[in-house]
Amino acid sequence: MASYKTDTIRPLLIASLLLGISMLWLCFNFYHIIVLSQQKDQIDTQRYLLVTFRSAVVDAETGQRGYLITNNVSFFDAYTEGKTKALETYQAIADNYQLFPAIKPLMLQVKALSDEKFNIIESSIQVQLDAGAYASHLTLSKDKGRTVMNEIKLKLENADLLLLSQRQTYEKQIKKALEFTILCGLLLVIIIVGILIFSYKRTIKLFETVLETKEASESFAHQAEHDMLTGLPNRRGFEHFIELTHSNAHQRKLQYAILYMDLDGFKAVNDDHGHNIGDNVLVEVAKIITGLLREHDFLARLGGDEFAIVINHFHHQKSLIDIASRIIASLNRPLNIAEQTIQIGVSIGIARFPHDAIHKETLISMADAAMYFSKKKGKNQFSFISDTLAA
Structure with missing residues (x-):
């Protein structure tokens, strides 16, 4: 009986240990996948902020051009909204430097360039206001503004490439984690099926042992109360x-x-x-x-x-x-x-x-x-x- 218990309990304990480890590993992988997915979502959000920042600067520049061409002060509103949106978006980007430190140097340069861009825009608008008409010397400011804007776009594209590279890294990690999860799931299925098969066989063996013991007991009881020669009760x-x-x-x-x-x-x-x-x-x-x-x-x-x-x-x-x-x-x-x-x-x-x-x-x-x-x-x-x- 002791040997039977050992033969039965020990494999079940080992299988239970493997099952527990597999479940823990599976839970860890699920958690890791969730974390990586959240980080990937944060990257997508950060990339969206980069696009939003660029669009805000472009909107501010568009407001400047509208005013310079039409001399209509209503274009000031477009410029003001664009600038405000750009500043707010940059602040949102800056709040995530801890998560994305790789883009911080580029974004600091973008901030300096955007400040310069806004100064150029405001200077050109002021000259227009003072002159009362479109001044020919504003062409120089326009060329300089275009150069600054191109620099801003280039820095933003480089920052986006860094984020995209980091996103691809997360995607690879998620894929790898999913593969491990599938392996853990298969291992869990194998272990569970193995436990079920083992338990079934050991249960059948236990029933057979019980039946054999019962039959032996009944045989002994019959022999104890029956005559071996005639088969009659003794x-x-x-x-x-x-x-x-x-x-x-x-x-x-x-x-x-x-x-x-x-x-x-x-x-x-x-x-x-x-x-x-x-x-x-x-x-x-x-x-x-x-x-x-x-x-x-x-x-x-x-x-x-x-x-x-x-x-x-x-x-x-x-x-x-x-x-x-x-x-x-x-x-x-x-x-x-x-x-x-x-x-x-x-x-x-x-x-x-x-x-x-x-x-x-x-x-x-x-x-x-x-x-x-x-x-x-x-x-x-x-x-x-x-x-x-x-x-």
Whole structure:
């Protein structure tokens, strides 16, 4: 049993450990994928802010050009909105420098360039306001503004490339994490299936062991209460049956009878023909008597050439007389054993519950005494315990 427990529990513990490790690794991979996905989303947000910043600067520049061309002060609103949007967007970008330190140097340069760009725009607007018309010398400012704007665009594109590279790195890590997750999932499936198969086989083995133990126990119990030669219940089986029968009869006010039998002339069979023939005679006697009894009657071999019958459900003494007479008549006929003619007889003693005794031990003793009385009378006959008292 200890070996069985070890063989069963140890593999399950190992499988459970592997299962736990796999689940932890799976959870870690899921968490890692979530973190990487969030970082990838943050990169996308940062790239969107770069585009927004560029668009805001362009909008501010567009407002400047609209004013310079049309001299319409309403274009100031477009410039102001563009500048405000650019400053707010830059601040949002700067707030994420800790997450994206690689773009910080470029964005600091972009900030300086954008400040310069806004100064150029505001200077040109002021000149226009002072001159009252488009001044030819503003061409120089326009060329310088274009150069600054190109620098801003180039820096923003470089910053976007850095973010894109970082995003691709995260995508590779996510892909790798997903592959590990799939492997962990497959490992989990394999372990679970393995545990199920192992548990099923060990359960079947356990049931088989239990059944074998039960069958062995029942076999031992049967052997303990049955005669190996004839297959009939032995003395122990007889005592067990009497215990149950007597308890039932006592509780339900029923009657039963015990017939004690001893073969006449059996010693001579052993002496003249040998024990093998004697054993065959006992087997044949058991078959003959069994064939004469009803289904609910009980026959046992007590040992040697002694047999006992328990008769249930009889109503009159005549029923017992008929059974005893049939047994005597059947066993009085010659037996053909191993091509030899064997002649035996039987003496029977009968005691009834509760007519003769109310205690089973007393009833058994009475049946035994009646059987010996039959032998003394001349053998090959039956007697009731009341016959011994009358004699």
